[in-house]
Amino acid sequence: MGISDRKEREKQEMRKLIIGAAMDMFIKDGYEKTSIRNIAEKIEYSPATIYLYYKDKDELFYEIQGEAFDQIHAYFQAMVVSNDPVERLRELLRAYIEYGIANPDLYDLMFILRSPMKAVQEEDSWDNCHVAFQFLLDTVDAAKDQLRFSNPVQAGMILWGLGHGIIALTIRDRMKVTRMTEEDQAVLIQSALQEFMQIILK
Amino acid sequence: MGISDRKEREKQEMRKLIIGAAMDMFIKDGYEKTSIRNIAEKIEYSPATIYLYYKDKDELFYEIQGEAFDQIHAYFQAMVVSNDPVERLRELLRAYIEYGIANPDLYDLMFILRSPMKAVQEEDSWDNCHVAFQFLLDTVDAAKDQLRFSNPVQAGMILWGLGHGIIALTIRDRMKVTRMTEEDQAVLIQSALQEFMQIILK
DNA sequence: TGGTTTACTAAACACCGTTCAGTAAGTTTG
């Protein structure tokens, strides 16, 4: 039956149209301005139409989040190029923080906003995130003999926690408390991370 | 003039009534349900009245944030009791993470939500946060001779970043990616932190 | 061609933060 094939194709294209518009708005105007109504207006459909393709806003955001995880994973693969395991770890940490600070709204969606997580079902494996997380675990694992951690999973947790903490405090304006200029903050972060890498090495 | 004194007193009492109600709602129902309208209903005034005492919602949240910083600072002082500088640092890190995970909505207000930061003026010194931050810097500074950091400010940055990262990932549900039970996650965090403390010590 | 399914939307509902005109009480002044 060719017609139902085409219908299925059209349905998928509509979904792509919606998340494409939403992704653009996320990057350009931030998540606060990415409303169902604004997305609908941009693609020239009624807001109600979006609900024929997504159950609610959380499900829509969940799908954009998936795209964002793909994107950051691709960025990791592009930036982590060395053959030396320790150097790779350094590159990954640097890439993570650079990506987060350069793309605060997508970072928000991936790691801070509550909305997309409400759509993660109990049986859902949250694959797109898991792939990116696995990249970290693999990178740590490859370097484990040169790290002062007894367990690579613990090392991964510490590195992710630290990276996320630095990014989140920065993009949510909490670095203000240091009473430094933004340049000094950036310098402090870089030097602190460098020293941290030094410390965790055998 | 006694009348204007009384008026001033009444004005302050009204502000306390408002933030008191807001603080209660924050703790009990979370920040998403803490709306101007809900606060007004709780104190049995019209929503418009709140705007006679606070410029906008950001300013109101900023004041509640200040209370939260006082509270977490008091918690630090209660939990950090050892005489050994390194032990004090350990106690502080533990207290921070415990407080954050036990009080996710107040933690949100202090370190994640954008709203209260919009009320921090350029000349504003954000004192209540600074006092708590200084507690960290002082604690690190006292232990600096036993730490493998060349600079206590860098050490403070790493510790805060790590602590915030762990809390934020936990309360915003991102630990899901580990595909562990919540108990296993808690165990992992504890052991990772313990090992981290070991590593940064001389 | 007639009946049914599909795709879409206008309008409404229940929220939200915020503003403003109007009112009633409290205070000061002649």
Place this chain on the structure above:
DNA sequence: CAAACTTACTGAACGGTGTTTAGTAAACCA
């Protein structure tokens, strides 16, 4: 004491949000 003024408060509105539902018009099928 009464009139003038000031203060404290609110009802109602404005423009925004996510979401639901009844109704319509086109596409499809028999």
